[in-house]
C-alpha cells in the first residue's frame with residue numbers, strides 16, 4: 001500500500017523519521033520546489049496507522065503546491081505530518097518537537113514549516129530552537145509574526161464575500177445564513193468578521209469548551225455534527241478537517257455556496273463535478289485558505305507590514321476567485337478544474 005501511495009503520487013520526495021522515544025512517525029512530503037522552497041504546516045495528530053499519516057502528508061503537500069501556484073507566490077508545496085501516539089505527556093511532546101526541529105535543520109532549507117492542525121505558534125518557538133531559520137509563525141515574543149489563523153480567516157471571509165457577489169450580485173453578508181464548521185483559530189476568527197458584517201451565523205463544533213463559548217456566551221445557533229449537511233444556509237464554510245465533501249454528504253447539502261479554510265475538503269476530485277451539477281458554488285479550498293501561509297511568509301521573508309499583508313491576502317483571494325468563477329461559467333467546467341488549470345499554467349510557465 002505504501003508502494004502504491006508513492007507510485008501514484010506526483011511529488012518530489014518524502015523524508016521519513018520514526019521517533020523511537022515516542023513511537024511517533026514523521027513524514028515530510030516535498031511535493032514541488034518549482035516556484036520556491038517547499039513550505040507547509042506541521043500537522044500533529046493521531047492516525048489509525050502510519051500509512052494513513054503518509055497518505056495525508058502527500059495530499060496536503062500537493063494542496064500547498066496549488067495554494068501557492070494560483071497567485072504565483074514564490075513558494076513550493078510541502079507538508080509535515082507527525083503521527084502521534086494516542087497519549088503523549090507535554091514533556092515528551094516538547095522533546096519530540098525538538099527532534100523534529102533538528103531534522104528540519106538537517107534538511108537545510110529543503111522544507112520550511114509553520115503551524116497547522118494540532119500545532120501552534122508556541123510550538124513553532126519550540127521547533128525553531130533546533131530548526132531555525134526554517135520555521136515560520138513563531139510568537140511575536142520570539143521574533144515571529146504570530147499565529148497564521150487570523151490571516152487565513154481574513155482570506156476565508158473575503159472568499160465568502162466574493163462568492164456571494166457572484167451568486168447574489170453583491171458582497172453584503174447582512175442577514176446571510178452562514179454555517180461555520182469548526183471554531184478553532186480560523187473558524188473562530190471568521191465568526192468575528194461575519195458578525196461584524198451582520199450575517200446570521202450558525203456553527204458546528206466538537207470541543208465542549210468552544211461549544212460553550214459560541215453557543216452559551218455568544219448566543220449563536222449550534223448545529224450538531226450529524227446535522228451539518230442537511231442544514232439550510234446560504235454559505236457553508238468548512239473550517240475543520242478535510243474530506244467532508246463526498247458522495248454521502250453532497251446529495252444532502254442545502255447550501256448555495258461552499259467557501260471554507262479547511263484543507264482537502266473534496267474527498268475525491270470527482271466530487272467537484274457533483275457540486276457543479278447540484279449548482280452549488282464551490283470555492284476551491286486551496287484558493288480560499290492561502291491567507292495564513294501568504295501573509296506570514298510575506299511578513300517574515302519579504303518585509304511586508306501586517307496591514308500590507310492583510311491587503312495582499314484580500315486582493316489575491318478576491319481576484320483569483322473572480323477569475324475561477326468566470327472561467328467555470330464560460331467553459332462550463334468545475335471551479336476545481338478552473339483553479340487547477342490556473343495552477344498548472346503557473347507551474348509550467
Ligand code: PHE
Pocket residue numbers: 039040041042113114115116117136137148263289290292293294296297
Ligand atoms: N497551515 C498553513 C497552511 O495550510 C501552513 C503555513 C502557515 C505555512 C504559516 C507557512 C506559514 O497554509
